[in-house]
Amino acid sequence: MPTNARADHDPPAPEPVEVLLGLGSNLGDRDAAIAAALDALGRVPGVEVVEVSPLLESEPVGGPPQSKYRNGAARLRTTLVPHALLAVLKATERAAGRVPGPRNGPRPLDLDILTFGGRTLDTRDLVVPHPRLHERSFVVEPLRALGVDVDAIPRIARPRVVDTPAAVQEASLAWRRGGCSIGFVPTMGALHEGHASLIRRARAECDRVVVSIFVNPLQFAAHEDLDKYPRPLSADLELCERNGVDLAFVPPVEAMYPAGFASRIAVGAEAEAMEGAARPGHFIGVATVVARLWSIVLPDRSYYGRKDAQQVAVLRRLQQDLCLSGELVECPIDREADGLARSSRNVYLSPEDRTAARAVPRALSAAVRAHRNGVHGRDELLGLARAELDAEASCTGVDYLEIRTDLELAPWPGDRPVDSSARILVAARFGDPATRLLDNASFRDEPPVVG
Amino acid sequence: MPTNARADHDPPAPEPVEVLLGLGSNLGDRDAAIAAALDALGRVPGVEVVEVSPLLESEPVGGPPQSKYRNGAARLRTTLVPHALLAVLKATERAAGRVPGPRNGPRPLDLDILTFGGRTLDTRDLVVPHPRLHERSFVVEPLRALGVDVDAIPRIARPRVVDTPAAVQEASLAWRRGGCSIGFVPTMGALHEGHASLIRRARAECDRVVVSIFVNPLQFAAHEDLDKYPRPLSADLELCERNGVDLAFVPPVEAMYPAGFASRIAVGAEAEAMEGAARPGHFIGVATVVARLWSIVLPDRSYYGRKDAQQVAVLRRLQQDLCLSGELVECPIDREADGLARSSRNVYLSPEDRTAARAVPRALSAAVRAHRNGVHGRDELLGLARAELDAEASCTGVDYLEIRTDLELAPWPGDRPVDSSARILVAARFGDPATRLLDNASFRDEPPVVG
Numbered sequence: 078m079p080t081n082a083r084a085d086h087d088p089p090a091p092e093p094v095e096v097l098l099g100l101g102s103n104l105g106d107r108d109a110a111i112a113a114a115l116d117a118l119g120r121v122p123g124v125e126v127v128e129v130s131p132l133l134e135s136e137p138v139g140g141p142p143q144s145k146y147r148n149g150a151a152r153l154r155t156t157l158v159p160h161a162l163l164a165v166l167k168a169t170e171r172a173a174g175r176v177p178g179p180r181n182g183p184r185p186l187d188l189d190i191l192t193f194g195g196r197t198l199d200t201r202d203l204v205v206p207h208p209r210l211h212e213r214s215f216v217v218e219p220l221r222a223l224g225v226d227v228d229a230i231p232r233i234a235r236p237r238v239v240d241t242p243a244a245v246q247e248a249s250l251a252w253r254r255g256g257c258s259i260g261f262v263p264t265m266g267a268l269h270e271g272h273a274s275l276i277r278r279a280r281a282e283c284d285r286v287v288v289s290i291f292v293n294p295l296q297f298a299a300h301e302d303l304d305k306y307p308r309p310l311s312a313d314l315e316l317c318e319r320n321g322v323d324l325a326f327v328p329p330v331e332a333m334y335p336a337g338f339a340s341r342i343a344v345g346a347e348a349e350a351m352e353g354a355a356r357p358g359h360f361i362g363v364a365t366v367v368a369r370l371w372s373i374v375l376p377d378r379s380y381y382g383r384k385d386a387q388q389v390a391v392l393r394r395l396q397q398d399l400c401l402s403g404e405l406v407e408c409p410i411d412r413e414a415d416g417l418a419r420s421s422r423n424v425y426l427s428p429e430d431r432t433a434a435r436a437v438p439r440a441l442s443a444a445v446r447a448h449r450n451g452v453h454g455r456d457e458l459l460g461l462a463r464a465e466l467d468a469e470a471s472c473t474g475v476d477y478l479e480i481r482t483d484l485e486l487a488p489w490p491g492d493r494p495v496d497s498s499a500r501i502l503v504a505a506r507f508g509d510p511a512t513r514l515l516d517n518a519s520f521r522d523e524p525p526v527v528g
Numbered sequence: 529m530p531t532n533a534r535a536d537h538d539p540p541a542p543e544p545v546e547v548l549l550g551l552g553s554n555l556g557d558r559d560a561a562i563a564a565a566l567d568a569l570g571r572v573p574g575v576e577v578v579e580v581s582p583l584l585e586s587e588p589v590g591g592p593p594q595s596k597y598r599n600g601a602a603r604l605r606t607t608l609v610p611h612a613l614l615a616v617l618k619a620t621e622r623a624a625g626r627v628p629g630p631r632n633g634p635r636p637l638d639l640d641i642l643t644f645g646g647r648t649l650d651t652r653d654l655v656v657p658h659p660r661l662h663e664r665s666f667v668v669e670p671l672r673a674l675g676v677d678v679d680a681i682p683r684i685a686r687p688r689v690v691d692t693p694a695a696v697q698e699a700s701l702a703w704r705r706g707g708c709s710i711g712f713v714p715t716m717g718a719l720h721e722g723h724a725s726l727i728r729r730a731r732a733e734c735d736r737v738v739v740s741i742f743v744n745p746l747q748f749a750a751h752e753d754l755d756k757y758p759r760p761l762s763a764d765l766e767l768c769e770r771n772g773v774d775l776a777f778v779p780p781v782e783a784m785y786p787a788g789f790a791s792r793i794a795v796g797a798e799a800e801a802m803e804g805a806a807r808p809g810h811f812i813g814v815a816t817v818v819a820r821l822w823s824i825v826l827p828d829r830s831y832y833g834r835k836d837a838q839q840v841a842v843l844r845r846l847q848q849d850l851c852l853s854g855e856l857v858e859c860p861i862d863r864e865a866d867g868l869a870r871s872s873r874n875v876y877l878s879p880e881d882r883t884a885a886r887a888v889p890r891a892l893s894a895a896v897r898a899h900r901n902g903v904h905g906r907d908e909l910l911g912l913a914r915a916e917l918d919a920e921a922s923c924t925g926v927d928y929l930e931i932r933t934d935l936e937l938a939p940w941p942g943d944r945p946v947d948s949s950a951r952i953l954v955a956a957r958f959g960d961p962a963t964r965l966l967d968n969a970s971f972r973d974e975p976p977v978v979g
Binding site: 117156158163246337369372394399 | 607608611704797848
């Protein structure tokens with residue numbers, strides 16, 4: 078038995094709050110439906126109908142062909158909490174004969190909470206102030222008739238841009254309390270179409286989307302390109318806005334690594350091969366920053382591109398080991414028209430090297446096509462891929478070219494025939510100064526198409 | 529603007545749910561108040577009053593002297609969600625003239641949700657089935673009059689005992705969604721009065737309390753006492769029950785470290801001195817398991833005893849670095865009557881060694897008392913403490929005896945006068961086989977009293 082069940086405590090008596098309500102009807106006896114609803118609401122304990130605007134005629138917005146609306150607004154006072162009032166409004170709509178139908182379809186009664194006192198609420202099923210309030214004359218006019226200063230009602234800007242962990246935690250906590258699922262796309266900025274595809278997937282699968290933009294010094298070695306890593310912030314934020322991001326987290330380094338920061342997370346052997354060998358400490362930096370970011374955002378789902386297959390494997394390990402909640406969603410590699418995997422580093426390539434870089438997907442493609450044609454020897458497949466890279470003069474080095482198990486990326490024994498559960502991974506350098514390009518392909522999927 | 533605001537989507541029409549409601553009144557015209565409430569509820573959109581039991585007289589339970597109650601029960605059907613119905617009931621109570629008063633005080637109207645369909649709800653302000661339903665004849669009799677099989681209504685057992693991270697995450701998520709704050713006391717079991725004091729503090733400060741019982745192999749070195757560490761599980765669970773724990777998490781090793789587990793968290797230099805030097809890898813094991821436990825429980829507050837001062841410093845660092853949410857609450861050292869700090873390892877001491885072990889708090893006390901009498905030299909204070917330990921033949925070794933800064937536990941320079949911001953820390957071994965005892969004291973506080 079809970080020792081602290083509050084069921085028989087009296088909460089403090091709430092102060093009545095003024096609520097502005099949108100009224101609409103375009104089926105049946107419209108004026109009667111609205112009047113009956115207001116009469117019913119006035120009898121609900123904790124609800125008082127203070128004032129009702131004159132009703133006006135308006136054209137329906139969106140939805141199937143349908144008749145005109147009667148619209149108005151009402152001023153209520155209530156001691157109910159917002160979601161209790163919302164539930165009563167929904168029950169009132171149902172009592173008027175409203176049944177679930179298409180979005181913006183015809184309806185005998187439509188009751189919308191437009192404002193709830195001075196509160197800002199951003200929950201799964203109730204957002205106040207109503208996000209489309211200012212755009213709709215059939216809402217604005219009745220409100221003005223009630224003497225409301227509509228322009229003084231705040232509009233919610235998206236994305237909200239914040240730079241402290243505390244601000245993200247506050248937003249995330251409020252969303253979770255409001256029943257919202259949260260999708261997270263951690264990035265180092267320099268956003269391109271590959272990031273946009275991750276964001277759009279998060280947008281489609283989650284109620285709210287958070288993007289972080291942070292060039293993480295901890296995952297760069299001393300000789301690497303930390304300082305010259307591109308940071309086109311305003312273009313990044315425009316891409317976020319276009320793709321429906323709710324919150325952009327753009328911390329300065331000291332917000333991510335405040336004075337005294339000392340923790341490091343190592344994620345075992347799979348972080349020491351390939352990228353881990355080429356970039357010592359890289360995955361310690363990745364795991365440490367991502368653990369911190371995940372704890373800040375507490376996403377239901379976070380989204381990663383498979384181009385960085387080893388990073389995904391490391392983060393999957395990290396997530397399982399630390400029991401970090403949420404789902405890690407791995408998204409297909411996004412490629413440019415000629416087959417090159419999209420990467421923020423592609424902008425470093427000279428036009429000539431950019432052309433030569435097609436050797437990377439061509440190498441993967443050569444191995445996958447040969448495999449489909451019956452070649453199953455690991456070293457033979459690697460040799461075919463290697464030949465494509467070696468044929469390009471501007472390919473100045475191959476950090477690794479390996480066949481490994483998919484997902485876990487465990488080494489593939491040389492005497493085991495390569496089957497569809499294998500993946501081929503490459504890191505190669507092009508040009509001078511060198512740009513490192515990463516790519517990989519599964520032997521299960523279609524080979525990359527190279528233009 | 530949120531692209532997915534659901535405010536104008538129609539949710540699927542909910543099925544009406546049967547609700548059993550407790551009715552009570554002991555102020556004013558009791559029968560009229562109950563009848564008026566049922567009349568008002570019947571007019572609320574989404575609520576139907578199906579059946580009302582006869583009313584009976586009952587003695588008030590608890591609270592100040594007051595007159596008898598009229599009690600009954602009603603069967604409702606509603607399409608409102610539980611918290612919307614709850615809000616309407618509270619507004620109905622207020623409309624009947626109820627004002628906030630003492631717990632179990634007199635009231636003109638009392639409406640309690642007893643059951644809500646077959647649902648189990650455990651939220652901050654609403655727990656169903658009502659946890660005290662079965663104990664109260666003034667609830668049971670009216671329910672029986674409505675034909676309800678009261679014995680078939682489930683009772684909630686506390687603590688719930690679970691052994692998988694998923695079960696804890698599910699409970700924790702449901703509590704957070706229900707607005708509950710969560711207090712967490714991670715332990716290695718062998719619970720004693722020191723743990724109980726942490727649990728009671730969590731109970732007083734949080735809506736729900738989770739205790740984990742897990743002897744963490746990762747924080748024991750190969751030569752240490754992992755196998756013989758005490759594991760008195762049923763006594764531990766009884767202590768949890770007595771102290772109002774809601775959930776006990778008792779995982780087997782493979783639930784905490786499943787196959788493939790590879791991550792390790794190092795927390796920097798403060799983890800390498802003192803305990804870290806005496807027990808290499810100890811704090812990596814502590815940080816790794818606690819990060820995992822925190823991610824599983826997601827506590828609002830977690831509770832630690834200051835006896836393990838360095839552990840608290842390490843965990844504070846970990847929490848800040850990984851931005852783990854919630855507050856780390858450090859609780860005073862709990863001591864036995866003779867001054868020895870409570871520890872699960874005290875049971876290892878023979879009666880003679882148990883007596884000799886009082887030298888540990890005596891050593892700390894000697895230093896703190898000398899400091900109060902004007903001794904401020906670091907080495908002189910340490911010498912006074914050391915003499916107390918050296919005087920005991922069964923003290924077979926002192927792993928460390930140091931004065932450091934409080935909280936951060938940074939080294940205290942030998943030439944800096946010791947002030948009240950310092951702490952003295954000791955680890956000493958007693959008996960054969962040796963039992964390691966830890967203790968510490970602040971120069972700000974009263975010296976430990978040794979009997």
